[in-house]
Amino acid sequence: AQSVAQPEDQVNVAEGNPLTVKCTYSVSGNPYLFWYVQYPNRGLQFLLKYITGDNLVKGSYGFEAEFNKSQTSFHLKKPSALVSDSALYFCAVRALYNNNDMRFGAGTRLTVKP
Amino acid sequence: NAGVTQTPKFRVLKTGQSMTLLCAQDMNHEYMYWYRQDPGMGLRLIHYSVGEGTTAKGEVPDGYNVSRLKKQNFLLGLESAAPSQTSVYFCASRGLAGERPSYEQYFGPGTRLTVT
Numbered sequence: 001a002q003s004v005a006q007p008e009d010q011v012n013v014a015e016g017n018p019l020t021v022k023c024t025y026s027v028s029g030n031p032y033l034f035w036y037v038q039y040p041n042r043g044l045q046f047l048l049k050y051i052t053g054d055n056l057v058k059g060s061y062g063f064e065a066e067f068n069k070s071q072t073s074f075h076l077k078k079p080s081a082l083v084s085d086s087a088l089y090f091c092a093v094r095a096l097y098n099n100n101d102m103r104f105g106a107g108t109r110l111t112v113k114p
Numbered sequence: 115n116a117g118v119t120q121t122p123k124f125r126v127l128k129t130g131q132s133m134t135l136l137c138a139q140d141m142n143h144e145y146m147y148w149y150r151q152d153p154g155m156g157l158r159l160i161h162y163s164v165g166e167g168t169t170a171k172g173e174v175p176d177g178y179n180v181s182r183l184k185k186q187n188f189l190l191g192l193e194s195a196a197p198s199q200t201s202v203y204f205c206a207s208r209g210l211a212g213e214r215p216s217y218e219q220y221f222g223p224g225t226r227l228t229v230t
Contacts, residue, residue: 004156009154032217034217034218036221041223041224042223042224043118043204043206043221043222043223043224044157044204044206044219044221045221046218046219046220049217049218051217090156090157101159101172101173102159102219104149104156104157104158105156106154106155106156107154107156
């Protein structure tokens with residue numbers, strides 16, 4: 001079975017500072033890893049994914065994430081946070097062999113203060 | 115394209131009542147999913163479908179039924195609503211592995227259901 005842990009319920013950063021939202025995963029075999037963002041009263045929007053290849057993946061809105069196999073982590077990063085980045089962020093994982101069992105983390109609320 | 119749409123957006127039910135949530139997608143996606151979102155628990159998969167006429171159970175299927183009579187629609191039914199089913203329900207879809215983009219799911223705006 002696969003699972004995802006987002007160890008921080010809340011992350012606060014000042015506008016212009018770098019941000020990191022943490023994610024660790026557990027899966028048998030090679031993982032597919034995803035980050036989604038949810039704005040208030042909206043559905044989840046895809047940000048980026050790691051399937052194979054370079055460990056550093058770039059996504060929408062200037063976000064990037066680094067896949068670290070030895071630490072089983074997939075932390076989301078952005079060099080310079082914007083107030084508009086404030087939202088709920090979800091990490092998700094599914095096993096390579098299982099098309100339909102994607103597990104989501106509990107979510108991390110990011111607040112960027114002016 | 116409208117993407118993934120859900121109706122209704124809000125609903126209040128009394129315990130024991132039934133209702134159906136409708137999900138529609140216009141991207142010709144094969145896979146469709148129903149999730150529920152509860153505070154502090156992320157999204158949990160209720161049921162899913164890998165194509166027209168097929169459905170399967172997810173992580174938390176009890177108390178729900180689904181149908182996929184048409185490729186573009188995925189219905190979620192609650193036969194006898196319970197307060198524990200108060201939640202926000204999201205539908206999602208994705209394409210086949212050979213299509214681009216394929217791995218990520220596309221989500222609808224959600225249905226907020228309250229059972230009293």
